[in-house]
Amino acid sequence: xxxxxxxxxxxxxxxxLRLELxxxxxxxxxxxxxxxxxxANVITISHQRDTKSQNGALIVDIIISLPExxxxxxxxxxxxxxxxxVRIGTEYLTCTKTFILIGxxxxxxxxxxxxxxxxxxxxxxxELQLIMPKVxxxxxxxxxxxxxxxxEMGNAITILKEVSRxxxxxxxxxIAGDL
Amino acid sequence: xxxxxxxxxxxxxxxxGVAQVLKDxxxxxxxxxxxxxxxxxxxxxxxIEVLLAKKKTTGRCGDPKLSAARIAAEADYDILIEVTPTxxxxxxxxxxxxxxxxxxxxxxxxxxxxxxxxxxxxxLGIAEEKNVGFLFEGTVAGAVPILRGIKYGLAGNKITxxxxxxxxxxxxxxxxxxxxGLTYEQALAEARDLGYAEADPSSDxxxxxxxxxxxxxxxxxxxxxxxxxxxxxxxxxxxxxxxxHMANINGQSIRLIASLNPEKNTLEVSPxxxxxxxxxxxxxxxxxxxxxxxxxxxxxxxxxxxxxxxTASAILADLLFITDKYDR
Numbered sequence: 315x316x317x318x319x320x321x322x323x324x325x326x327x328x329x330x331l332r333l334e335l336x337x338x339x340x341x342x343x344x345x346x347x348x349x350x351x352x353x354a355n356v357i358t359i360s361h362q363r364d365t366k367s368q369n370g371a372l373i374v375d376i377i378i379s380l381p382e383x384x385x386x387x388x389x390x391x392x393x394x395x396x397x398x399x400v401r402i403g404t405e406y407l408t409c410t411k412t413f414i415l416i417g418x419x420x421x422x423x424x425x426x427x428x429x430x431x432x433x434x435x436x437x438x439x440x441e442l443q444l445i446m447p448k449v450x451x452x453x454x455x456x457x458x459x460x461x462x463x464x465x466e467m468g469n470a471i472t473i474l475k476e477v478s479r480x481x482x483x484x485x486x487x488x489i490a491g492d493l
Numbered sequence: 494x495x496x497x498x499x500x501x502x503x504x505x506x507x508x509x510g511v512a513q514v515l516k517d518x519x520x521x522x523x524x525x526x527x528x529x530x531x532x533x534x535x536x537x538x539x540x541i542e543v544l545l546a547k548k549k550t551t552g553r554c555g556d557p558k559l560s561a562a563r564i565a566a567e568a569d570y571d572i573l574i575e576v577t578p579t580x581x582x583x584x585x586x587x588x589x590x591x592x593x594x595x596x597x598x599x600x601x602x603x604x605x606x607x608x609x610x611x612x613x614x615x616x617l618g619i620a621e622e623k624n625v626g627f628l629f630e631g632t633v634a635g636a637v638p639i640l641r642g643i644k645y646g647l648a649g650n651k652i653t654x655x656x657x658x659x660x661x662x663x664x665x666x667x668x669x670x671x672x673x674g675l676t677y678e679q680a681l682a683e684a685r686d687l688g689y690a691e692a693d694p695s696s697d698x699x700x701x702x703x704x705x706x707x708x709x710x711x712x713x714x715x716x717x718x719x720x721x722x723x724x725x726x727x728x729x730x731x732x733x734x735x736x737x738h739m740a741n742i743n744g745q746s747i748r749l750i751a752s753l754n755p756e757k758n759t760l761e762v763s764p765x766x767x768x769x770x771x772x773x774x775x776x777x778x779x780x781x782x783x784x785x786x787x788x789x790x791x792x793x794x795x796x797x798x799x800x801x802x803x804t805a806s807a808i809l810a811d812l813l814f815i816t817d818k819y820d821r
Contacts, residue, residue, distance in 0.1 A: 412743060412745075412766065413766075414736045414739055414740060414747070414766065416731055416732065416733050416736055443739065445733075445735040445738075445739070447733075447735070452731075452733065453735075454733045454735035454736045454739060456739040456743070484727070484731040484732075484764075486732075486736065486740075486747060486763075486764045486765060486766055487765060487766065488745075488765065488766040488767070489656060489750065489752075489765050489766070489767050489771075489773075
């Protein structure tokens with residue numbers, strides 16, 4: 315947790331919750347109301363009436379974004395409303411992009427390439443696959459970067475492009491946007 | 494019905510396609526023609542078949558003293574069709590030929606990328622001043638009506654981004670590397686054998702051809718003011734089979750994508766990763782352009798980007814636009 319001018323700043327964390335509701339009117343509201351009250355941002359709700367848990371409860375999957383420290387408070391509030399929280403998943407690095415690199419990837423210090431992109435809990439290289447045909451030939455790598463948000467991903471890409479230029483690596487990136 | 498007199502400059506593959514397409518259209522009569530070495534004028538109409546046969550045996554279609562420049566300056570035509578090969582550095586000699594015609598208040602239709610990418614603002618300015626048409630649908634994506642599609646079909650829509658597969662040679666090579674596991678060199682050799690790549694394919698392979706088309710789109714359709722030097726350009730010669738294989742496992746394809754963003758003023762041609770089901774992932778020599786618009790969302794145009802009759806199709810559409818809009 316950072317402190318800026320004495321104010322505690324908390325980064326929002328994306329959290330997925332699986333809730334079980336009793337199959338009776340007003341239950342969805344009982345689940346939504348505490349989330350709204352606590353100021354969490356709802357990313358998506360999926361509520362399928364035809365899939366029920368073994369005990370006959372309705373399953374609602376919900377993804378919210380809120381300061382991590384407020385999560386226990388939310389869980390308590392949901393339980394008070396008789397909403398069962400059966401699964402909690404927290405993922406910090408929600409923005410994912412894949413790149414392909416071509417060049418002398420290993421011989422230009424792969425560890426350095428990865429280290430320069432990695433910023434703990436902000437942007438990380440989470441997957442690397444390398445194909446090396448012959449020692450003298452160029453190798454090809456698939457690299458996955460995960461980041462907490464678009465801005466952090468943007469910074470990571472800037473660094474990756476810098477490193478690629480320096481090490482004469484061809485970089486192929488994904489087309490962004492909602493094409 | 495008015496008879497429109499045509500001067501046809503350039504008797505290569507596109508010129509032949511134009512002659513073929515115009516032969517069946519009673520609205521047009523070709524009264525002058527020129528190749529790189531000679532020219533011929535006949536006010537009552539030329540038989541292009543005869544000219545092409547003559548060119549084949551003698552290497553010339555007509556009189557060596559009658560150059561394209563003289564035809565543009567002296568012949569009594571209504572529309573000049575300029576379909577000589579592209580010179581992306583100076584645009585010449587096509588640039589001068591086109592300018593001469595426009596200054597004489599003649600309509601001009603071209604598929605030559607050089608003059609349009611280098612001097613579209615100046616040429617369109619002259620055309621407007623002289624109240625004549627200067628149209629060049631065939632310069633970008635061949636038979637695909639991308640320029641008219643943007644200008645008229647999507648009129649009023651702000652374009653926020655544009656992505657295109659604008660080079661059929663590169664797309665063919667990537668399709669073959671992806672589908673058959675051919676190396677870049679093998680796929681290029683195959684493209685040459687099939688006539689999809691020129692003897693010197695460097696301007697296709699290094700992205701220059703796509704970049705020139707992107708400049709034309711940017712300057713004439715998106716109100717930008719850019720040159721070839723403004724395009725951040727990477728070709729496909731460095732791609733490995735492994736790269737296409739890795740993309741494939743991930744449900745993706747690699748295509749040479751020309752992209753621009755008018756707000757950020759960025760232009761780029763480079764190999765990019767796209768989901769396989771993206772409409773831009775076309776096969777073989779096809780071209781595709783996706784335009785992201787304010788109201789219509791994303792719209793994709795797909796079709797044949799090169800070829801003799803295909804390019805002639807774009808030229809014919811330009812000619813009919815002129816006959817529809819102007820009285821003479």
